[in-house]
Amino acid sequence: MIGQLQYETTPKYSFPRSLKDAGISKRIVELSLNSMRTASGRIFDVNDEELASFFTERVDDKYQLSIKDGSFPASIVPLRAIHDETPIIGIDVSSIKIGVTDAGAIYAVRGAVVTKINNCYRYVRFGPLPFHITKENIHEVFSELSRDLSVRFHLPSYIDSQIYLCNIIEKRLRAYVSRLVRRSIILWDGSLTAGMQRNLINDLSKMLRTARENSNIVMGISKDTSLKFIGWRITDLLNGYKPPCLFEIRSPSLSHAGSLRVLGRIYVARLAKGGCAFRLDIDKAIPREESIVAVEKLIGNEMLYQGYPETLRLAHIYSTFTASDVIGIQRLLIRKYGLKLVAHNNMHRTLFGPYGTRLGD
Amino acid sequence: MRLFKKTGNTMHILCFPDEEVEKGEYLLIEDEKAHKSMIVQVIDIEFANVPGVMEEMLRSSSIEEFVEGEDDDPLDIMSHILYIQDARLLICKVHGTIVNGKLTSESSWLPSRTHSIIHKIPTESLVKLANIEGSLPIMIGETQDSFPLAIDAHQLDGRLSIVTGKKGTGKSHLSKILALGLADYGAIVVILDLNGEYTSLGYNQDGSKNRYYDKIKVLSPGKTFKVTLYQTNLYVIMRTLVYALGLPGTSAREFRHIWKFLEKTGRLTLHDLGEAIQNWKCNQHVKDALYSRYSALVNSGFFTDNMAEAISFEKMLRKTERNGGGIIIIDLSDTSPSDRQMVVEYALAKLQEALSQWKIRAVFLFAEEAHLYLKETYWDDIVTRMRHFGLFTTFITNQPNTIHENIYRQADNVFLLNFVNEHDLQIISRAARADAETITSIVRDLPSHHCLLLGKVVKDFPIIVKIRSLNVKTMGQTRFFFAEKREI
Numbered sequence: 001m002i003g004q005l006q007y008e009t010t011p012k013y014s015f016p017r018s019l020k021d022a023g024i025s026k027r028i029v030e031l032s033l034n035s036m037r038t039a040s041g042r043i044f045d046v047n048d049e050e051l052a053s054f055f056t057e058r059v060d061d062k063y064q065l066s067i068k069d070g071s072f073p074a075s076i077v078p079l080r081a082i083h084d085e086t087p088i089i090g091i092d093v094s095s096i097k098i099g100v101t102d103a104g105a106i107y108a109v110r111g112a113v114v115t116k117i118n119n120c121y122r123y124v125r126f127g128p129l130p131f132h133i134t135k136e137n138i139h140e141v142f143s144e145l146s147r148d149l150s151v152r153f154h155l156p157s158y159i160d161s162q163i164y165l166c167n168i169i170e171k172r173l174r175a176y177v178s179r180l181v182r183r184s185i186i187l188w189d190g191s192l193t194a195g196m197q198r199n200l201i202n203d204l205s206k207m208l209r210t211a212r213e214n215s216n217i218v219m220g221i222s223k224d225t226s227l228k229f230i231g232w233r234i235t236d237l238l239n240g241y242k243p244p245c246l247f248e249i250r251s252p253s254l255s256h257a258g259s260l261r262v263l264g265r266i267y268v269a270r271l272a273k274g275g276c277a278f279r280l281d282i283d284k285a286i287p288r289e290e291s292i293v294a295v296e297k298l299i300g301n302e303m304l305y306q307g308y309p310e311t312l313r314l315a316h317i318y319s320t321f322t323a324s325d326v327i328g329i330q331r332l333l334i335r336k337y338g339l340k341l342v343a344h345n346n347m348h349r350t351l352f353g354p355y356g357t358r359l360g361d
Numbered sequence: 362m363r364l365f366k367k368t369g370n371t372m373h374i375l376c377f378p379d380e381e382v383e384k385g386e387y388l389l390i391e392d393e394k395a396h397k398s399m400i401v402q403v404i405d406i407e408f409a410n411v412p413g414v415m416e417e418m419l420r421s422s423s424i425e426e427f428v429e430g431e432d433d434d435p436l437d438i439m440s441h442i443l444y445i446q447d448a449r450l451l452i453c454k455v456h457g458t459i460v461n462g463k464l465t466s467e468s469s470w471l472p473s474r475t476h477s478i479i480h481k482i483p484t485e486s487l488v489k490l491a492n493i494e495g496s497l498p499i500m501i502g503e504t505q506d507s508f509p510l511a512i513d514a515h516q517l518d519g520r521l522s523i524v525t526g527k528k529g530t531g532k533s534h535l536s537k538i539l540a541l542g543l544a545d546y547g548a549i550v551v552i553l554d555l556n557g558e559y560t561s562l563g564y565n566q567d568g569s570k571n572r573y574y575d576k577i578k579v580l581s582p583g584k585t586f587k588v589t590l591y592q593t594n595l596y597v598i599m600r601t602l603v604y605a606l607g608l609p610g611t612s613a614r615e616f617r618h619i620w621k622f623l624e625k626t627g628r629l630t631l632h633d634l635g636e637a638i639q640n641w642k643c644n645q646h647v648k649d650a651l652y653s654r655y656s657a658l659v660n661s662g663f664f665t666d667n668m669a670e671a672i673s674f675e676k677m678l679r680k681t682e683r684n685g686g687g688i689i690i691i692d693l694s695d696t697s698p699s700d701r702q703m704v705v706e707y708a709l710a711k712l713q714e715a716l717s718q719w720k721i722r723a724v725f726l727f728a729e730e731a732h733l734y735l736k737e738t739y740w741d742d743i744v745t746r747m748r749h750f751g752l753f754t755t756f757i758t759n760q761p762n763t764i765h766e767n768i769y770r771q772a773d774n775v776f777l778l779n780f781v782n783e784h785d786l787q788i789i790s791r792a793a794r795a796d797a798e799t800i801t802s803i804v805r806d807l808p809s810h811h812c813l814l815l816g817k818v819v820k821d822f823p824i825i826v827k828i829r830s831l832n833v834k835t836m837g838q839t840r841f842f843f844a845e846k847r848e849i
């Protein structure tokens with residue numbers, strides 16, 4: 001027998017393949033297929049106006065936080081880039097409403113994980129996956145999707161389905177990445193906050209803990225923040241300071257801000273000269289000094305476009321849907337599931353003809 | 362394929378990547394409920410305006426270069442997205458309607474968008490429907506769907522035709538096919554051969570004689586084509602002097618007197634004509650003008666007093682007709698520009714004379730680069746007046762601007778080879794037999810030796826043909842300095 005040398009690759013360097021091989025998609029795909037079977041042969045209404053509204057960007061830290069005046073001790077931390085080839089991982093997930101059936105709505109979700117390892121960018125894109133969400137299957141779909149996350153989702157309202165779907169898939173992706181990679185900086189799109197429900201906090205805490213156990217540091221970057229201080233957006237507070245620098249917001253009121261639980265240390269960061277300032281959340285369980293070093297490693301090992309990490313930017317680009325994506329998905333649904341496409345019934349036009357339409361109708 | 366929209370006589374049809382359609386092909390839009398089918402021709406192919414494509418391309422082009430990766434796309438949706446992005450829009454022109462299996466020119470109806478079925482119509486079916494081949498077929502070549510297309514010689518009879526295309530695209534080759542095809546059916550063809558390209562029509566490529574050998578006569582002015590003044594009547598010589606040699610009106614009047622005097626005295630020779638001009642009592646300027654034209658006639662070598670070396674062009678035409686048709690090639694390649702005009706004027710005048718006196722039935726005239734030997738004002742005369750006598754002209758040129766706009770408008774058939782120059786395309790698009798859009802869009806992309814046939818020969822269904830090869834010895838090729846190296 002001819003012996004063959006077996007080379008074992010370092011787990012972190014074979015990460016993208018591991019993600020695919022780990023079968024992250026298996027259950028989600030099954031759920032997608034099962035849900036889509038319920039759409040088979042149904043009437044399918046594609047409303048372009050509605051679709052257009054779903055292309056709009058979400059606000060990254062959707063939970064409203066407020067910083068009380070006077071309780072705002074803050075310090076500026078100048079940063080120095082550390083070049084040590086720490087892997088950088090960016091995760092983003094997008095969703096879109098594809099159309100409406102007579103029983104519910106069809107959404108599509110796509111996730112992207114982009115890595116920068118050994119100065120090379122690689123991506124793994126997951127999806128798009130369509131889901132037919134109806135009153136009948138909504139509970140089953142969401143509880144199945146959230147099962148691995150040890151989180152019991154309360155039944156979301158029909159209108160929130162798209163956001164829930166996107167969040168669950170994103171959480172699953174984040175959880176998998178936290179488990180799979182080691183000694184890396186993991187970038188999430190958004191903040192490290194959770195609602196006050198115990199299960200949501202547990203879910204986020206568990207993901208952060210898993211990441212820590214694998215020597216990873218999770219950072220949440222919000223492109224658009226609603227956090228304000230004396231009427232100023234916190235991202236404006238760094239104006240006049242020489243980048244790269246961090247501005248830590250140490251407000252005791254932030255730990256339990258209303259209905260939110262903040263699990264990260266909140267910073268305002270301007271990471272590159274000429275770049276924008278972003279809200280940066282770093283896992284609170286990581287010591288402060290270590291957090292700052294992690295940001296310095298991010299600066300040293302990542303390409304920053306307008307001060308924004310390239311891995312996260314690419315993850316966003318790879319996951320976002322374009323209009324042609326939507327048409328392609330609609331085509332698949334019609335061909336594969338025999339959906340019957342109908343023209344959108346515009347009530348204004350039906351009732352009033354050309355006189356009842358608004359500008360642009 | 363799906364019908365998208367109709368504007369005027371232009372149809373827009375959505376076509377998907379797995380449906381192969383080329384510019385110039387015909388489509389049938391079948392509306393079973395209306396019991397009608399519309400025939401349209403694809404004149405242009407564009408990308409369908411799929412929303413988001415620009416965004417998709419911009420973002421992928423900016424990152425593809427330095428990012429590798431893979432898609433975990435379990436439902437293979439990406440293939441559908443790419444399929445949509447590659448969708449094309451066929452710009453088509455309406456050419457008629459089929460009702461109960463019969464072709465009509467009706468185009469005012471609108472086929473259903475939802476249940477019309479669109480498919481390609483083979484050229485063979487189109488040819489049968491429109492009865493393009495007729496009873497006297499001349500094989501031109503193969504269409505895009507490899508159908509051997511023949512045109513009906515009847516459609517060249519009594520017609521004005523134009524063969525045009527940029528240099529090296531095969532105009533002369535196509536003209537040879539047409540000329541030989543006409544000769545096959547007993548027609549008399551006269552070719553004004555500017556570059557001596559047709560002189561070997563009677564020989565195969567290997568130099569051996571072909572079946573046309575006996576039907577082809579090559580006339581070289583000053584050598585094998587000489588005439589006496591006696592053969593040349595006053596009408597012919599006057600046209601030659603006025604049109605070719607620019608003799609002014611007053612001088613022309615005096616010349617007429619001299620000619621009649623010589624004719625009466627039986628001394629109509631070159632020698633006597635010269636003497637008569639010298640001795641004629643008239644204004645010195647007129648005398649000088651007449652003598653300079655006389656010198657031109659003598660120096661051309663085209664006129665002779667030796668009856669033995671002179672030929673009768675008229676007799677040759679009649680003989681050709683008696684022998685069941687043939688081709689008379691007037692080789693103008695070694696003739697100076699002024700002599701060229703003289704020879705052509707003589708030939709045309711003789712043709713007109715013979716035709717008007719019903720000595721021959723009709724002549725198909727092939728005129729290569731006619732602007733080089735005919736004045737612009739004379740073309741209208743050829744096109745409008747002489748066609749009534751039975752002179753049916755085919756203009757061959759690579760400079761479309763040298764043909765008068767009137768001629769384009771009156772052309773019954775246009776054989777278009779490739780042009781890319783916008784100015785040329787604009788001029789050609791004046792041809793009344795097809796719309797400007799069809800011409801400019803299709804001709805621009807025609808490969809070499811492909812021709813767009815327009816007009817009566819294709820019953821107004823523009824068809825692209827790859828011109829067939831011809832086993833004829835090639836002449837008139839460009840001479841190359843580096844010929845030996847090319848052969849190596």
